[in-house]
Amino acid sequence: MRKTLSLVILSSTISLYASNNLVQEALKAGLKPIPKDKQELKKLIDNPKNPITKEKVELGKKLYFEPRLSKSALISCNTCHNLATGGDDNIPVATGHKWRQNPHHLNSPTVFNAVFAKRQFWDGRSPDLEDQATGPIQAAPEMDMHKDMAVKVVTSIPEYKKSFEKVFPNEKITIKTIGKAIGAFERTLVTPSRFDDYLNGDENALTKEEKEGLKTFIKVGCTSCHSGVALGGTMQPFPVAKPYKYANVGDFKGDKNGMVKTPTLRNVTQTAPYFHNGAVWSLKEAVKIMGETQLGKTLSEKEINSIVTFLKTLDGKKPEITYPTLPNSTKDTPKPSLD
Amino acid sequence: MRKTLSLVILSSTISLYASNNLVQEALKAGLKPIPKDKQELKKLIDNPKNPITKEKVELGKKLYFEPRLSKSALISCNTCHNLATGGDDNIPVATGHKWRQNPHHLNSPTVFNAVFAKRQFWDGRSPDLEDQATGPIQAAPEMDMHKDMAVKVVTSIPEYKKSFEKVFPNEKITIKTIGKAIGAFERTLVTPSRFDDYLNGDENALTKEEKEGLKTFIKVGCTSCHSGVALGGTMQPFPVAKPYKYANVGDFKGDKNGMVKTPTLRNVTQTAPYFHNGAVWSLKEAVKIMGETQLGKTLSEKEINSIVTFLKTLDGKKPEITYPTLPNSTKDTPKPSLD
Numbered sequence: 001m002r003k004t005l006s007l008v009i010l011s012s013t014i015s016l017y018a019s020n021n022l023v024q025e026a027l028k029a030g031l032k033p034i035p036k037d038k039q040e041l042k043k044l045i046d047n048p049k050n051p052i053t054k055e056k057v058e059l060g061k062k063l064y065f066e067p068r069l070s071k072s073a074l075i076s077c078n079t080c081h082n083l084a085t086g087g088d089d090n091i092p093v094a095t096g097h098k099w100r101q102n103p104h105h106l107n108s109p110t111v112f113n114a115v116f117a118k119r120q121f122w123d124g125r126s127p128d129l130e131d132q133a134t135g136p137i138q139a140a141p142e143m144d145m146h147k148d149m150a151v152k153v154v155t156s157i158p159e160y161k162k163s164f165e166k167v168f169p170n171e172k173i174t175i176k177t178i179g180k181a182i183g184a185f186e187r188t189l190v191t192p193s194r195f196d197d198y199l200n201g202d203e204n205a206l207t208k209e210e211k212e213g214l215k216t217f218i219k220v221g222c223t224s225c226h227s228g229v230a231l232g233g234t235m236q237p238f239p240v241a242k243p244y245k246y247a248n249v250g251d252f253k254g255d256k257n258g259m260v261k262t263p264t265l266r267n268v269t270q271t272a273p274y275f276h277n278g279a280v281w282s283l284k285e286a287v288k289i290m291g292e293t294q295l296g297k298t299l300s301e302k303e304i305n306s307i308v309t310f311l312k313t314l315d316g317k318k319p320e321i322t323y324p325t326l327p328n329s330t331k332d333t334p335k336p337s338l339d
Numbered sequence: 340m341r342k343t344l345s346l347v348i349l350s351s352t353i354s355l356y357a358s359n360n361l362v363q364e365a366l367k368a369g370l371k372p373i374p375k376d377k378q379e380l381k382k383l384i385d386n387p388k389n390p391i392t393k394e395k396v397e398l399g400k401k402l403y404f405e406p407r408l409s410k411s412a413l414i415s416c417n418t419c420h421n422l423a424t425g426g427d428d429n430i431p432v433a434t435g436h437k438w439r440q441n442p443h444h445l446n447s448p449t450v451f452n453a454v455f456a457k458r459q460f461w462d463g464r465s466p467d468l469e470d471q472a473t474g475p476i477q478a479a480p481e482m483d484m485h486k487d488m489a490v491k492v493v494t495s496i497p498e499y500k501k502s503f504e505k506v507f508p509n510e511k512i513t514i515k516t517i518g519k520a521i522g523a524f525e526r527t528l529v530t531p532s533r534f535d536d537y538l539n540g541d542e543n544a545l546t547k548e549e550k551e552g553l554k555t556f557i558k559v560g561c562t563s564c565h566s567g568v569a570l571g572g573t574m575q576p577f578p579v580a581k582p583y584k585y586a587n588v589g590d591f592k593g594d595k596n597g598m599v600k601t602p603t604l605r606n607v608t609q610t611a612p613y614f615h616n617g618a619v620w621s622l623k624e625a626v627k628i629m630g631e632t633q634l635g636k637t638l639s640e641k642e643i644n645s646i647v648t649f650l651k652t653l654d655g656k657k658p659e660i661t662y663p664t665l666p667n668s669t670k671d672t673p674k675p676s677l678d
Binding site: 065066067068072073074079082083084085089090091093095098099101269270272281282318320321322323324325326328329331335336338 | 404405406407411412413418421422423424428429430432434437438440608609611620621657659660661662663664665667668670674675677
């Protein structure tokens, strides 16, 4: 009996030691959890130049769901970054006003956890969510709204005008303040998952197979790009080792240095199709291609399955969102145009 | 003092008498309130052939917001019947797949309180919401989804399949059961307003001006079509007295007898542009045109303003809706197509 007990204790100790080792290994590889502590999280997602407040987030939420910020009054941020799904549109190529498709055949990335990315857009041209949000509103193949018209929509509606005056007391209402409100809302769209529980100290948050998956993920080198809280979100060379299998879909070549923003892997089971050009629907195939293209490795079926098993632990808990009631247009609100 | 008190009592009695008279007059003119009593309301909105249950409504809500029920995976019921606004799209002509517009230049009607309409669609071809909901999913200028594909989307997603089996235990999953789930959700989208409070006995729910407006509304004859709980929702001849001013917008001529469904007036301040072809943006102009076209009357500015004052009392309280989280696609889920 004493012997058995000793063995159990020894075995637990080894397991704990091994597991702590894995957490340490993950942290060393650059992986970071979404903080459990609310104050710590708030600090991480906040923007000192545009502090998160309850009222700003509420205004931003309305604007996020506001179709009148598009020329047609049919498209909102939520059309392509749908909070009911993976925070994206689950179609290969972003499609907007007049059914126009993104000219470079670019895929809409998820808005969930986008706050953790170091840059925004596939070519990283935008530094933060506040700036990013002003882009699709004006882009011809997206919402196709002239910025002056967007401002006119907002200023023509007393409830919005009042909210802006309250939230941004010393600022004129411009496309920038619209972006700031939307950005503040988007900063709250984080989805902690079992992976975070694990890194935050809950040993039982992941199964044995999932821990194996995490090990494989680190071992084969995925963390060289997919690191940080976002497991992505930094500019990286692409492709590295071999040409990308579907490079002929669209003409996107990255930024001026050929760098491409690494997408977050959080909720990756929900954000197919994959890659900047949405060419791949299967997560297993995506992992396989990444191995070849970026790491120059032919991953085994076992390794691929193991990584996918780990990736599923990144499915997070989404914030509960009450669908907003948007204020009425007035006679001064610009009329929509389908042209 | 006693004299003053008597006068006050007398005055109150007269006011109460006059007011009760107005309620009686309104009821006599065919106007009906949304019942205050929850059981009574439930009975009114329920469909014995498709009883409302909590689980059915929850499933229906998901499907209402489900873009994968469209060919492109970009359009849901909520795109054109947006619950964040007046339950419609606030553009003149319904626009959907491939940016196609309704071939008859028809305007999307509101889904709020549509349960109270006797028929659905502008030509009244559909008897209820369950049947109606199956139409736009399949219509080429709307969601353009083949019904078999819609069923395949649902059956390919285990969470949906399970919900359907639970909610419709003895029925195959077809476009009809999809319509039944969506219809059940839509039945709950009712918006009681101050007008209902007034008809339900709260004398102070309307101001003096609003009561005057109600009187004018009845007196000039609006209630000959805009009656019942919906203040509309029945098939009526159109035009009656004079040609409709914007008859040349589109080619809609009503049903085979030239009858057109009268739209509900609930939340009418939020559902511009007006009429079947969305030709009029101003509520005042809409009232004026209705006077001419349907009643053969040139309403005075005062009458128009008075009616509009009343119509504003029909702005109702919308149900709070938690934005749903939709279940993941699987490898068997049909892929979207933008073509």
